[in-house]
Amino acid sequence: MWLKDSSIGRKFIMSITGLFLVLFLLFHGSMNICLVVDDLFGTQGYNWICEMLGANWYAIAGTLVLALGVLVHFLYAFYLTFQNRRARGNSRYAVETCPEGVEWQSKNMLVLGIIVILGLCLHLYNMWFKMQFAELTGIATSVFNPQDGSAIVKYLFTNGWCGIIYCLAYIVWLCALWFHLSHGVWSALQTLGWSNLIWLKRIKVIGTIFATLAVGLFMIVVLYFLGVNIGMLAA
Amino acid sequence: MDSYINIKVRVWRQAGPKVAGHFETYELNHIFQGASFLEMIDILNEQLIAEHKDPIAFDHDCREGICGMCSMYVNGHPHGPDSAITTCQLHMRHFHDGETITVEPWRSRAFPVIKDLMVDRQAYDRIMQAGGFVSVNTGGVPDANAIAIPKPVADEAMDAASCIGCGACAAACKNGSAMLFVSAKVSQLALLPQGKIEAAKRAKAMVAKMDELGFGNCTNTGACAAECPKSVSLANIARLNREYLCAKFKD
Numbered sequence A: 001m002w003l004k005d006s007s008i009g010r011k012f013i014m015s016i017t018g019l020f021l022v023l024f025l026l027f028h029g030s031m032n033i034c035l036v037v038d039d040l041f042g043t044q045g046y047n048w049i050c051e052m053l054g055a056n057w058y059a060i061a062g063t064l065v066l067a068l069g070v071l072v073h074f075l076y077a078f079y080l081t082f083q084n085r086r087a088r089g090n091s092r093y094a095v096e097t098c099p100e101g102v103e104w105q106s107k108n109m110l111v112l113g114i115i116v117i118l119g120l121c122l123h124l125y126n127m128w129f130k131m132q133f134a135e136l137t138g139i140a141t142s143v144f145n146p147q148d149g150s151a152i153v154k155y156l157f158t159n160g161w162c163g164i165i166y167c168l169a170y171i172v173w174l175c176a177l178w179f180h181l182s183h184g185v186w187s188a189l190q191t192l193g194w195s196n197l198i199w200l201k202r203i204k205v206i207g208t209i210f211a212t213l214a215v216g217l218f219m220i221v222v223l224y225f226l227g228v229n230i231g232m233l234a235a
Numbered sequence B: 001m002d003s004y005i006n007i008k009v010r011v012w013r014q015a016g017p018k019v020a021g022h023f024e025t026y027e028l029n030h031i032f033q034g035a036s037f038l039e040m041i042d043i044l045n046e047q048l049i050a051e052h053k054d055p056i057a058f059d060h061d062c063r064e065g066i067c068g069m070c071s072m073y074v075n076g077h078p079h080g081p082d083s084a085i086t087t088c089q090l091h092m093r094h095f096h097d098g099e100t101i102t103v104e105p106w107r108s109r110a111f112p113v114i115k116d117l118m119v120d121r122q123a124y125d126r127i128m129q130a131g132g133f134v135s136v137n138t139g140g141v142p143d144a145n146a147i148a149i150p151k152p153v154a155d156e157a158m159d160a161a162s163c164i165g166c167g168a169c170a171a172a173c174k175n176g177s178a179m180l181f182v183s184a185k186v187s188q189l190a191l192l193p194q195g196k197i198e199a200a201k202r203a204k205a206m207v208a209k210m211d212e213l214g215f216g217n218c219t220n221t222g223a224c225a226a227e228c229p230k231s232v233s234l235a236n237i238a239r240l241n242r243e244y245l246c247a248k249f250k251d
């Protein structure tokens, strides 16, 4: 199968799964914004979304497709890196330089990806396990009602010093994600062939915009609750 | 103004493909900065021969930037620190008095060292043999102007065709990928009407050969284009991806 056996086929899979995950991030990130809106104006938007998605069949199907996307992206990343290391060989240059125009993140995508995955594990444990998983299995995984997502998030981020540590961990995680995406998005478009002498510069800008947008949506929520928490601690 | 400098040259010495190599440092005095880098190596070799030592083996031919033979990794850059030139076009004025210059061979699994700075680059030839040509029955050769080609397209094809197959792209790539070379060779033909006919077949054959020879998967770091002596653009890689993906989806 050429999607596994040819280099361009493998990169095609990386690009498609990667872009799919970016779209999901945008979707997820815009839902999260409701948390801030709710907290400022006393509305119930986030919980309404939690209830609507919850453990419905389409949310479950979505979660499964998503998990598959992450898994494929992850497995191919290791496969590609393994092959690339072998292609490079064992002999290293005594003097290594980073030529002008080569982004640092482009050479460290695997490491950044691993940080993102570790953050994801923490995130799944803190959020998904207490929301969708609890709702699905009926097991009480926390003191909160699994449909009261807003309370779960707020507690996690504003719970004294623990909340501050969580916020910082999330900030590190999101930064790694930004670096990963700032190379990943344009690289995916380039791999799909959507580039030429003119578009090469444009897709790099598009990549940066997408990375900033996707990460920004999450960052706003974390920073907002960090601010609220510090305000509470100071008072 | 160019003047005379004293330098140290730290060169990779390796007696043969299967032997372990090591660095050797030589002192070289009174080198004119107007000399080319290869002339400096020639002077060093004469000095070595006078001392009854084995001269440094290195590839070179045209010494004017067109054959692509002069593969040297100088101070961490293929073809040296200056941009858009080959090693033979590099001059000693890029180095200063007292400097230690490190010279290494290409280091990539696909380019095994033969001796010292000489590497085996036949892998690139094999990729070319797999499809880097146009198989037309020439017959009576038509006038070149009979087929109109828009200037920007002709320019882009020409820029891709400026690739001299030197191997700096794969040598500079952390993934040991040959994509810039292969994409340049595919592009120079795919852009022109004579080459377009076999474009899909060519892309598939050359990529298959490249993969078979064990070159890595491109992750678009861009080190190749940054170090390419002919400034071949990354846009060619996108074209190769496009040609290949379209061909595969059509199958």
Ligand code: SF4
Binding pocket: B162, B163, B164, B165, B166, B167, B168, B169, B170, B180, B181, B184, B224, B227, B228, B229, B230, B231, B232
């Ligand atoms: S693309 Fe550039 S670096 Fe690669 S072989 Fe051709 S001329 Fe050399």
Ligand code: FES
Binding pocket: B059, B060, B061, B062, B063, B064, B065, B066, B067, B068, B069, B070, B086, B087, B088, B089
């Ligand atoms: S010797 Fe021919 S390109 Fe340098």
